[in-house]
Amino acid sequence: MSAPGHTALGAWSGGRYMHFGEPLDDDRFVRLLRPDAAIHTVVTADVYGAGEADLAVGRALAGLPRESFSLVGAIGHDFYGTQRDGAKGFPRFTALRAPGEYAGYLRQAAERSLERCGVGHFDVLLLHNPDRVGYTSPVVWEAMAGLREAGLCNAIGVAPGPANGFTLDIIGCLERFGDLIDWAMLILNPLEPWPGRLALPACERHGVQVLARVVDYGGLFHDDVPDEGMLTEGDHRRYRPAGWVEAGRARLDELRPIADRHGLTMLQLSCAWTLAQPAVACVAPTLIQEAGPSAKTVEAKRGELAAVPSEAVLSQAELETIARIGDNTGCMKLKGASPVHEGEERPDAWPLDDELREVGRRFGIEAERDLVST
Numbered sequence: 271m272s273a274p275g276h277t278a279l280g281a282w283s284g285g286r287y288m289h290f291g292e293p294l295d296d297d298r299f300v301r302l303l304r305p306d307a308a309i310h311t312v313v314t315a316d317v318y319g320a321g322e323a324d325l326a327v328g329r330a331l332a333g334l335p336r337e338s339f340s341l342v343g344a345i346g347h348d349f350y351g352t353q354r355d356g357a358k359g360f361p362r363f364t365a366l367r368a369p370g371e372y373a374g375y376l377r378q379a380a381e382r383s384l385e386r387c388g389v390g391h392f393d394v395l396l397l398h399n400p401d402r403v404g405y406t407s408p409v410v411w412e413a414m415a416g417l418r419e420a421g422l423c424n425a426i427g428v429a430p431g432p433a434n435g436f437t438l439d440i441i442g443c444l445e446r447f448g449d450l451i452d453w454a455m456l457i458l459n460p461l462e463p464w465p466g467r468l469a470l471p472a473c474e475r476h477g478v479q480v481l482a483r484v485v486d487y488g489g490l491f492h493d494d495v496p497d498e499g500m501l502t503e504g505d506h507r508r509y510r511p512a513g514w515v516e517a518g519r520a521r522l523d524e525l526r527p528i529a530d531r532h533g534l535t536m537l538q539l540s541c542a543w544t545l546a547q548p549a550v551a552c553v554a555p556t557l558i559q560e561a562g563p564s565a566k567t568v569e570a571k572r573g574e575l576a577a578v579p580s581e582a583v584l585s586q587a588e589l590e591t592i593a594r595i596g597d598n599t600g601c602m603k604l605k606g607a608s609p610v611h612e613g614e615e616r617p618d619a620w621p622l623d624d625e626l627r628e629v630g631r632r633f634g635i636e637a638e639r640d641l642v643s644t
Contacts, residue, residue, distance in 0.1 A: 278311035283557035287318035291558040303330040305339040308576035315344035324386035344398035373413035395423035427453025435604030448476030473549035486555035600644030
């Protein structure tokens with residue numbers, strides 16, 4: 271079973287390595303990530319816990335026939351012998367090495383991640399949170415393709431982030447290397463259609479399948495997110511704009527009749543809408559154990575994800591209504607190449623150039639109109 275299914279479990283779930291909700295203990299976390307016939311795809315990244323997430327995934331996969339699951343990995347942050355720069359994380363490998371060293375690093379990182387996971391190959395291997403060089407360097411993408419040719423993975427892809435944006439960078443990357451790239455991981459859900467949907471036509475044109483993350487919209491589609499003031503100090507959702515929970519709940523109430531009409535939970539509605547978008551083949555929400563006695567268990571949330579229909583259930587009119595209700599155009603400052611970038615180039619933000627402007631225009635995107643906070 272090499273291709274990811276329509277639903278996936280992410281190692282960022284469970285509050286262990288990405289701080290959403292309460293952290294699960296080891297046994298519960300491993301059980302959460304163990305694939306089965308209903309959800310056979312697991313996504314990990316070597317940088318989560320500096321390898322600890324890979325080890326947990328390895329325990330979750332232990333004893334399972336290799337053909338019974340699909341494993342998606344991600345490499346690109348160099349945590350081997352380097353120091354984490356606070357919230358900025360570990361440096362990208364392209365910031366530390368000359369181009370002639372890219373291939374060696376990527377191979378080493380892939381092999382070490384596979385060893386921790388206890389398997390011989392990834393079904394999909396993603397370039398994780400690339401900087402500008404990662405999006406544009408042929409040396410990087412020839413090296414990634416080399417890992418596929420060497421049998422370390424069956425497919426390769428790009429995973430922008432962790433913040434939202436990188437729209438023209440993704441499209442430009444596919445314009446350059448679309449004949450090499452198989453997958454892209456994008457933020458996309460009914461309450462955050464912008465800017466992810468702008469990149470979907472390019473994915474579709476180049477035959478690139480999309481793995482959508484943050485399908486739960488910070489957990490709101492699980493229907494049990496506490497009030498913002500109750501989120502713990504280290505919870506990543508505290509970085510969202512003030513009032514996002516209250517505003518999101520109001521929009522969920524507008525969407526609820528559509529979910530009820532089809533017998534779907536709100537998470538299942540979000541997954542169904544996202545899977546109906548062009549090029550989207552897989553959804554991977556974050557499964558969060560919220561605090562308090564009224565919170566759903568992560569096991570119940572996984573059960574909802576397991577029951578997401580693989581076939582289309584929403585009409586075109588319903589898809590359009592959901593998109594209208596959830597329209598978030600211009601709601602935030604985006605990362606990556608930006609027409610409003612100021613200062614020096616950073617690992618997650620850089621000035622927009624004329625080449626990318628023209629790339630955008632080929633897909634009907636005017637950067638100064640479509641990629642700015644309003």
